[in-house]
Amino acid sequence: MTYHEAFISERAARACAVAAQFCDQVDAEARFPHETLRALKDERLLSIMIPRDLGGEAAALADVAEVCAMLGQNCASAGMVFAMHQIKTATLVTHGVESEWHRTFMRRIAEAQLLLASATTEGGGIGGNMRNSICAVEIDCDRFTLQKEASVISYAKEADAIMVTARRSPQAPASDQVMAVALKHQYVLDQTGSWNTLGMRGTCSEGFVLTCDARAEQIFPKPFAEIAAQSMLATAHILWSSLWYGIAAGAVQRAQSFVRAEARKKPGVAPLGAVRLAQTVSLLSLMKSGIAAATSRFESAKRANDELNSMGFAIEMNNLKVSASQLLNEIVREAMMICGIMGYRNDSPYSLGRQVRDAMSAPLMINNDRISANSASLLLAHRIDARLAG
């Protein structure tokens, strides 16, 4: 571990202590994890990925992934807010460094530890297919206006800026999209939907009509299709999976403490859950190696644009999301089997109810069936690489 990595994880550990303290309250009240976000800002963790010359720390994606995993063990909602913020930051870092407005904005994020949200989901039948838009930006001289029926904007009311997708112009086809940054004073939110869910209750992913009026230079120069392929797809799936790994690891740790306590109570007798624990630990390491492999594939693909835009790369990132979300659910269920009624209870030190409920969101956020259908289409073209070291 480098000095910088150790420094980041020390700061993250302090924020995690706050997350652990408030996680049950956030879950019970379905409220935003204010205290944890305050701690993340105080530790200046919201800007770690931003380049050094713009006030950040130029942290690698793996370092950000580590923070997501740490938060996942303590408060998955706060971890998801942090992950989503970093996915937006990755877009700025990848596609905004050559635009003066976006550079200035990155400096402000670092200075004031601004929180970024995103409005990529739209009502009116578009649903979770973020690669299509109904709404369009209308450019008039140096300004643009936009109204979006956003069926979901996570933590919209807490964010300092929202990154929003829309068609390039009112004449453009649904798939010809751009992405723009809108600052808090440049938009109005009219709430249309609430967030009362089984798990991930603190992300406050409510519905809104978003109306904004901002400067035209706040629109990213690159089409959204390229932003999605080159930064969002990989960072979203890697950071989500890392957070999910944290939830899974936390559940397995709880199951292990349970088995060890049983072993202490009856020396010489193997506890009932011991074998299942061993099998669950192997699932956890499978999950971990999948994330590590996808992260290193992304780091090497970043050096070659064609590779980032290739079907093979998209399929690999899709595979990570689908497999990590399934493994997470398998692991938390196994952890509950190991802890038995003590895991099922909401009032025991081995309680796993929140972890199970949070985990259930994973296959649904960008539905695994939608992702598999996308991979199925790509696999009509892409040939499977049978090499072991590929």
Added chain:
Amino acid sequence: MRGPDVLRGRSSPLNATIKMLLARTGRLAVDVNLLADDQDLYSAGLTSFATVQLMLALEEAFDVEFPERMLNRRTFASIGAIEACVSEISGAREAAA
């Protein structure tokens, strides 16, 4: 930028077949015949799903297989880019025969 082929009044058989297949599978928002050879197909509405359908149609029509290295966004970015790739694959096959 060159003008649309209908205005320039010339088009190779390869170019014409590509356009016909693009019209059939591309689900574009505009008439294929009004597109210049170097015009961006993604901004004309080409999606990743339609790209795969177009690739399959091209493979069937020209009896070729797109190699893995061509399966990226750039290959299908314009009619001209597709034409260059199909020529390259067919050329390589003829040279090997």
